Amino acid sequence: MNRQRLLCADCKAPCLMKGINDLEAVKKVEEKKTVLVCSKNQKIFHEDMPVNSISFINSGIIKVYKTGINGKNHIIRFSRAGDILGHRGLNTEYYPVSASSIEDSSICLFPKDFFITFLGNHSRIAFKLLMFFSKELENSEIMQFNLAQMNVREKVAETLLYLNTTFGTDKNNRLNITLSRQDFSDYAGTTKEQVSKILSEFQSENLILLDKKDIIINELNELKKIASFGVHLS
Amino acid sequence: MNRQRLLCADCKAPCLMKGINDLEAVKKVEEKKTVLVCSKNQKIFHEDMPVNSISFINSGIIKVYKTGINGKNHIIRFSRAGDILGHRGLNTEYYPVSASSIEDSSICLFPKDFFITFLGNHSRIAFKLLMFFSKELENSEIMQFNLAQMNVREKVAETLLYLNTTFGTDKNNRLNITLSRQDFSDYAGTTKEQVSKILSEFQSENLILLDKKDIIINELNELKKIASFGVHLS
């Protein structure tokens, strides 16, 4: 990992720290920011580490997950450019989750104390954060519902829809994210073997196409029908 | 249902609207408040109803849940005196969840617009709400984890621990909440029959005692061991 310079003014990511008019504040933000560049499969933070900073993703994809005692993880979300990271540490001394990069990534860190003070001085941003938390809570409760009530086929379809919504596809409908079967299943709430079997099943029904480790979505509407039992993330 | 007078000054519930020093603001809060008194098993609001107010529970217990298309519900939380209700409607036009009383209850309602303005003028309370959301998100993510990874025995033990932590017991270790098997299973993430079987099992192991519809906790530590695989709500 290494740290380098990156100006908010040059950054395209739609992050919360954007859109401050106060020039003095912008300067302060630049001053307090540290940029962390890391390659694929690096651990960003781990459960029970003290929370010293709140971060925003500049580029790459980060998985946020909880570790079970048997080593089986549960992935809470995949975060991308513009997303806040470590926000769950706001009210706690130690991280309640872990985060690892699944692609080469760069992240902007702000000291937690600074961030909290900053929120106090910028009520509009604090309010946006509040709305974001409310939205996050909604998504988390939908996940609860889906994990509690869907069967495996529905869970796999729902995960495909989530990946499609969150990361999108290129012009050939190829998902802009590549996951191992293990990561896929840790998010979907099943095992890697089941994911493999159900994805093969979807392929034989021509709903998707498996090309190396990539997934091409052929029939989005059919997948929606399969997952239609559940509620959808947005 | 009927509406009646209830002054914040006389109220013991630890709600967010407490602890304002500004007398003018206190007067305004009283002015905008509506009290709703309802008996057991009343619907407070329903998915897809427009969100007109944000509420606080004065007394009673309310279940907050999502409805599946097959009629099987998933209970998100049981809320009690002092808890905020309908906060998930803050960022949405329509409620994403439903709420029903499972005991006779009374609830203080504030118009949503007023509440949002109030937050803007009381940044300390807005910050407390932000911390509350962060905490809620933590609990919801723990529930995700538990639903994804626990077996039924662990889920039932975990639910008992949750009820014990949230509602406590009287001096005889009798839980201060009485649930139907259906509500219990809708929270735990299994079926009513499984709950019945596992509770009987726990009784035969002397971990709990079933007395009518009440549950008496004998061996809290043993239950903790059973659920120890998972993470715990706080």
Next chain:
DNA sequence: CGCGTTCTTGAGCATGTTCAAGGCCAGTGG
């Protein structure tokens, strides 16, 4: 006291997990 609802329990069944074997692919070193 009677009736409807909820709870309990067992049996059969469906679903999903685990385990294991084999194949594929990418990276490495000769």
Next chain:
DNA sequence: CCACTGGCCTTGAACATGCTCAAGAACGCG
């Protein structure tokens, strides 16, 4: 450039778990 190796993916078979269904019991509300 090719063979080797390790990791990941796929697939089937055996097994475990939990769900559904059904019948009887207990409870609680007129």
